[in-house]
Amino acid sequence: MRIGLLTGGGDCPGLNAAIRAVVKHALGEYGHTVIGFRNGWKGVASGDLQPMSRDDIRGVLDSGGTLLGTARFHPHRQEGGLEAVHATLEAERIEALICIGGDGTLHAASKVAESGVKVVAIPKTIDNDVAGTDRSIGFETAVHIATEAIDRIHTTAESHNRVMVIELMGREAGWIAVQAGIAGGAEVVLTPEQPFDIDRITAYLRHRHRAHANFSIVVVAEGAVPAANTSMEWQTKYGDFGEIVAGAVGEKVAAEIATRTGFDTRVTVLGHVQRGGTPLPSDRILGSRFGVAAVDAISTGHSEVMTALHGEDVVLVPLAEVAGKSKPVPQDLIRVASALA
Amino acid sequence: MRIGLLTGGGDCPGLNAAIRAVVKHALGEYGHTVIGFRNGWKGVASGDLQPMSRDDIRGVLDSGGTLLGTARFHPHRQEGGLEAVHATLEAERIEALICIGGDGTLHAASKVAESGVKVVAIPKTIDNDVAGTDRSIGFETAVHIATEAIDRIHTTAESHNRVMVIELMGREAGWIAVQAGIAGGAEVVLTPEQPFDIDRITAYLRHRHRAHANFSIVVVAEGAVPAANTSMEWQTKYGDFGEIVAGAVGEKVAAEIATRTGFDTRVTVLGHVQRGGTPLPSDRILGSRFGVAAVDAISTGHSEVMTALHGEDVVLVPLAEVAGKSKPVPQDLIRVASALA
Amino acid sequence: MRIGLLTGGGDCPGLNAAIRAVVKHALGEYGHTVIGFRNGWKGVASGDLQPMSRDDIRGVLDSGGTLLGTARFHPHRQEGGLEAVHATLEAERIEALICIGGDGTLHAASKVAESGVKVVAIPKTIDNDVAGTDRSIGFETAVHIATEAIDRIHTTAESHNRVMVIELMGREAGWIAVQAGIAGGAEVVLTPEQPFDIDRITAYLRHRHRAHANFSIVVVAEGAVPAANTSMEWQTKYGDFGEIVAGAVGEKVAAEIATRTGFDTRVTVLGHVQRGGTPLPSDRILGSRFGVAAVDAISTGHSEVMTALHGEDVVLVPLAEVAGKSKPVPQDLIRVASALA
Amino acid sequence: MRIGLLTGGGDCPGLNAAIRAVVKHALGEYGHTVIGFRNGWKGVASGDLQPMSRDDIRGVLDSGGTLLGTARFHPHRQEGGLEAVHATLEAERIEALICIGGDGTLHAASKVAESGVKVVAIPKTIDNDVAGTDRSIGFETAVHIATEAIDRIHTTAESHNRVMVIELMGREAGWIAVQAGIAGGAEVVLTPEQPFDIDRITAYLRHRHRAHANFSIVVVAEGAVPAANTSMEWQTKYGDFGEIVAGAVGEKVAAEIATRTGFDTRVTVLGHVQRGGTPLPSDRILGSRFGVAAVDAISTGHSEVMTALHGEDVVLVPLAEVAGKSKPVPQDLIRVASALA
Incomplete structure (x- = not known):
């Protein structure tokens, strides 16, 4: 044959x-x-x-x-x-x-x-x-690479008392974000499946940093979108989420967190390394x-x-x-x- | 509660x-x-x-x-x-x-x-x-560590034209051996589930080294046992397999391969590293x-x-x-x- | 004491x-x-x-x-x-x-x-x-993380016939870029020590892709700057390089390569993962x-x-x-x- | 040319x-x-x-x-x-x-x-x-592999309250043992350069386990030899150290520690994985x-x-x-x- x-x-x-x-x-x-x-x-x-x-x-x-x-x-x-x-x-x-x-x-x-x-x-x-x-x-190798990145960013977050936002792949579904988020112990995980409410997120981070922690990890799938109640405001500020480009969501989420909480916030867009290697x-x-x-x-x-x-x-x-x-x-x-x- | x-x-x-x-x-x-x-x-x-x-x-x-x-x-x-x-x-x-x-x-x-x-x-x-x-x-972490060891031993096997025997954990079942064997590209995998025939193994290695390769990887679960037709001879030589101790099977299999084929053969017993680490x-x-x-x-x-x-x-x-x-x-x-x- | x-x-x-x-x-x-x-x-x-x-x-x-x-x-x-x-x-x-x-x-x-x-x-x-x-x-851990990223991006570059640009840390000196570039087998390494000539780079990539390869890795230190003969043009297009922000150089270099060569070109900004982890x-x-x-x-x-x-x-x-x-x-x-x- | x-x-x-x-x-x-x-x-x-x-x-x-x-x-x-x-x-x-x-x-x-x-x-x-x-x-890759093994064995040592002995390569010099010992935080490191005194080692381990710890890591280079004052006794028991074979020293040291201290003691011989891989x-x-x-x-x-x-x-x-x-x-x-x- x-x-x-x-x-x-x-x-x-x-x-x-x-x-x-x-x-x-x-x-x-x-x-x-x-x-x-x-x-x-x-x-x-x-x-x-x-x-x-x-x-x-x-x-x-x-x-x-x-x-x-x-x-x-x-x-x-x-x-x-x-x-x-x-x-x-x-x-x-x-x-x-x-x-x-x-x-x-x-x-x-x-x-x-x-x-x-x-x-x-x-x-x-x-x-x-x-x-x-x-x-x-x-899939499992991508989760491994993403988790390793979260582990690495974790030590910087803790040492510098920062909120670290990390954008992972996943345009239609948040599999990598959710699994790497669980494995890396992220405080917040945003996926395409569940539109996010930036108010709730920043309220949670403020509560957490007041109560018992001085750092947080926020994982964002590249296809994450804001919930209807906040999307209007976001559209005005950042344009249509229908045209998301790489890095866009992570950077926007980080900008909002920084502005609303005053916490030192940084973003990493993991990108192509998620598809490669052994x-x-x-x-x-x-x-x-x-x-x-x-x-x-x-x-x-x-x-x-x-x-x-x-x-x-x-x-x-x-x-x-x-x-x-x-x-x-x-x-x-x-x-x-x-x-x- | x-x-x-x-x-x-x-x-x-x-x-x-x-x-x-x-x-x-x-x-x-x-x-x-x-x-x-x-x-x-x-x-x-x-x-x-x-x-x-x-x-x-x-x-x-x-x-x-x-x-x-x-x-x-x-x-x-x-x-x-x-x-x-x-x-x-x-x-x-x-x-x-x-x-x-x-x-x-x-x-x-x-x-x-x-x-x-x-x-x-x-x-x-x-x-x-x-x-x-x-x-x-x-389990999956153990398979990862075992596969990494096989990957490493692979380069030595090839560089030195050797048969490398590696003994992995698995007293009752050969899960680590089979999965790490597949992932590491082992030529032979011996498990407790299937009693092995040393004659067939050495015949296969001789054939392989004559035909197209100059090295081989043999993975042995610690609970692997010889088939009935060969076990008599093994018992005489090595004693009862009922009392297997760590390292015993791998070393015996390596000794038999070396004796019967004349190939440069080495054994590694991976041991406790399989249960540890991140x-x-x-x-x-x-x-x-x-x-x-x-x-x-x-x-x-x-x-x-x-x-x-x-x-x-x-x-x-x-x-x-x-x-x-x-x-x-x-x-x-x-x-x-x-x-x- | x-x-x-x-x-x-x-x-x-x-x-x-x-x-x-x-x-x-x-x-x-x-x-x-x-x-x-x-x-x-x-x-x-x-x-x-x-x-x-x-x-x-x-x-x-x-x-x-x-x-x-x-x-x-x-x-x-x-x-x-x-x-x-x-x-x-x-x-x-x-x-x-x-x-x-x-x-x-x-x-x-x-x-x-x-x-x-x-x-x-x-x-x-x-x-x-x-x-x-x-x-x-x-330093050595950062080089390791950067090299691992290049190794991963390598397989994507080859599989997709792409030019992959990767921006690494190094504002004043290109140590990470040079060492990870050597270790990862990069085709081009841009550092703050040596202002780069985008014409020479794209000419080299065109030659390489014509002659014997279908992919290339370009490593850019975040402090890399264009040589005097090209900097004027760059300033007009991208603004003053004196105010480089994270990701800026890598993206500009990638944009220029894509425009001038027509090759499928992607950029990764490795970012904070370089400072973290074991x-x-x-x-x-x-x-x-x-x-x-x-x-x-x-x-x-x-x-x-x-x-x-x-x-x-x-x-x-x-x-x-x-x-x-x-x-x-x-x-x-x-x-x-x-x-x- | x-x-x-x-x-x-x-x-x-x-x-x-x-x-x-x-x-x-x-x-x-x-x-x-x-x-x-x-x-x-x-x-x-x-x-x-x-x-x-x-x-x-x-x-x-x-x-x-x-x-x-x-x-x-x-x-x-x-x-x-x-x-x-x-x-x-x-x-x-x-x-x-x-x-x-x-x-x-x-x-x-x-x-x-x-x-x-x-x-x-x-x-x-x-x-x-x-x-x-x-x-x-x-050398550096071998130290990395050896350190990774110590890191892995560390978690088992701690979880099981054990003394873990790990034998590393180094017949003439103890470079891997000393560097991996420092990097892995070993309690004891035995090298060819310094003949060891088993009495001092076991006294130290007993002291440590009484005072503040319930586990220890002992790193042994394959060429480590006992000091003159104890070598006589060792020779009687284990034969001439001039004919050391792989695994021999580690196993002997582990046996002595177990006998003299009563601590649960295990040995790992890392072997060929130290020379291989990426x-x-x-x-x-x-x-x-x-x-x-x-x-x-x-x-x-x-x-x-x-x-x-x-x-x-x-x-x-x-x-x-x-x-x-x-x-x-x-x-x-x-x-x-x-x-x-």
Whole structure:
């Protein structure tokens, strides 16, 4: 069987573990041929590819990023994109495609499957908001990096009696913010799921600093938005939150806290470091398991499915059930974050 | 409500997160009193205790070990042990007990509950073999430390063309060995679940070194045992495997590999470092969630239950269903380990 | 002898190791009394202090920040500042003062010494620009954190074919930028010591991406400035570089690269995480050695000296020789950075 | 110019940084040809070599081990060894040789230089005992790994009220033990430089545990030996310390402490993990600087010299002054270790 393989969307740690697993298992267990497409769907559309051998995946298990490269390119949103993809798949006689990616890639995968090529998706996103799976590749490493940053900022906050605001990734969902907030012992965690009330936040910080502490950590997901009752005032001051740019929310929240409380307040925008570097074991393992499961799925006739983690098990879920959906942070977790603040 | 709190069995990373969560949530949400017992059940039996305040848990979230201390003491296995425990609980008017521990602690908890004190258990063990929960506190950090060690040994194996044997913890179950083996890209993983055949192992290593590699990593759980067909010979040479001591298996396996293959072979016994140090975010979060859930459980009238992770949810399972049972590594994971070797 | 102890200026990893060494050695070897002042010179001026016992320094060796707190307060720059300092020192019968700090603290120390109190300084600054010593406390940990960030960003740069600009601390000197740049394999390193020519940089990047690479890492110290021939144009576009604010240089450089080359370019401003967290062993050791040496110096009659690292030895240098001076990155190191780009 | 390049002796982190620097600088700055010999002197003797291009050194800066491989092979100690080396060097028209290694390699380099080939050595050893340089490649990373292990063991020691003995590398000199001991806050540090008195150690531990602590960390270099007054008894019990094998000293010291004090005592032998894994920035920088300096030295006519770190400068020292010598830990450092115990 000739299997195509690609990684799409933003890079993250654990992609190489999945690529390695697909290649090792497809070649070793089934004798398939694996064709790697470079730079995601862009490489499928343009025919930029390489046959994958065991040599290509040597020593990649503990490396971040993706050896295949990636790009934010979605064939179904480009004029002629899907046609170009189909042309390449046909020319290369690709019978099945394993697509490692986030929501955009899942959507593209559904579209491509309509043409008859078998498609199995593997979910990856540091934001952890792909529906239908407990976890996606890259999330736990991102939480680790974010928590490490909070730990570091903690010592400065305490030594200087400061409020430290740290903005983390998470445009649609606050998974990284909530988990790193719990793990780092943040006093306040702001997420896209729960519009925040700046008055309540500053009241809480004033109370805390009066009562028993001289510093605070405020974690802000990049997609956090102010609640309706305060958003008017914010819009006047800072413009429309619909056009949030990196760093914007964190800086605004810090500015408001500083102005309203008079506390020495600083902001850090963690940025791209959250997607890089050596993957945690849990992401290497998840990538490895998903890679093996995807090859097994394709080899046993499955299509239009996504590998998923359900508890301790790796299962297959229909793409139709998950593409286009999102997975918000559950109330339970948000409650733990605020109970321990 | 007066709640007793203890940590029993071996220490591990994430215990302080659980202690912190219990104290913060019990005091902040419910106004309970929390009495901490020192050194596990030993402290209950001897009345060694301290009321816990918010000051006691400041700054502990990212620290390893347990601030309450622990000991390998089981009241139900000591003459008069349970009586002493009950005497203290009565004298201190303890209405409920939160016990953080492994299988021994769960068992003791069941016994103590017979007297009428409410009991909620929180599972912790780096070995991950507590039944009824996807994960126990401490496991993921142990896997991380073990994987880091394999990563380090990898570079020496390659640079010197060696077979490196590394012995990891896991007396009854091979969870650390299998997960660190997958994450570290080990060629061979030996677990208590699957008796090993030294002939097959050495044949595989010879084949590998002839075909395409000049080094190998062999991961051995401390409870790994030889298969029946080879055990006779091993018994003659090394004595009864029933009396395995730390380091024994790794050294024997390394000696056999060296003798049979002639490859330069070295052994490392990772030992106590696997239970220590800064907890990973996932163990801090699990400890925090379990701590909050245990307090909620007790406050709403539950008893003889254990907090457990099922997929993304924290749930309560009856102690009777899990105490005395063990959770072996599933075949699925073992298969991934060998598929990617 | 009654010794005062303070930490001044920005916090950094390794301060607690120095504090611990001063207290342990002063109490254990000489039987001195140690009075800790809170929040740097501010605490001396206001009489905010605590006698230090062995209990106060338990468990702090591997923690970041300073348990004494710090503040950016310089008594010699405040009206009545020095007088308040002297009043406290006299009231508390302080015979000698150990000041851990950067250039501002060294300067204040010189002024205070004029009154007759013995003064020994210990140099700390993540910027490493204190003159007279090979290294200051905090520098190596900051380089480690910065390098780790570059390593992480590297995988994203490669996976997405991007130019990644990373702004690091270093207002007066580019020590962190140069060392992290060498360690992280950066293609371009911009420092305050060498005004940069944006034309040369973009020409080099274009050449590199044409010839053999599809990504680049550009490290920018926050105090980097454009060379005279281009600064005019920059001033028109971005305003005066004399008023650089955090993030400004990195963002400007990234904007210019993106505009001139058309490459996908992103910027990360690492910020406060560079000063925090667990100190590297080398900073714990340096702090410990400086602390012991400072106590020895005071106990043997020295004053107006700074502990310093010269090669493998800890020595004393006169404050007069180092206060007010700065230590730029040597050409040798800058040459290595560019030779390996 | 045709330059040969090899890494000899045990592997360590930072070797690849040195190899990369030699290749990049020799090719980029001077247009030399670089021939890499595989597996140290063994590859020179047998003619196992590869011309080095920029492709060979891509992505290796942050990797441990040596991409050239290494072996514990010394041509001057083998019958016909030097002749074979000379034959290869002549056949390959090698004009100069850059040898990265420890004392054995320095010695071999001196011998090879007698034949007229220019030789420049680069010192590496995790033991840090090469004379003539402040630091050798690999040392700081080894100290980091060892300190991390002590940090981890610390939490178990405290939680279980134990004496934890940890054996670290260092057969001839106790550099790792002393520096990791200071950084990890060990109570006792045993080195080859100072024969130890087990009576004094156990008396100290008993005193400490009576007075104010319930746990202790004892660091033992693998080459530590008992003092004359106790060695007789030890010899009777454990045999000749002249034949120390890995793990032996640590286990014996732990056994004696347990017997004499009755404290719960455990031993960990850290072993091979100390030589592996991602190099710290300081080792990447040292390797990079030494690599550039070695190429400069050869290109400007130097021979029979070693690159060395003196304070902040990289200098050249004559091989004759350093080969065969060793660098013990200075009393100053040992004093700091015991002052802070």
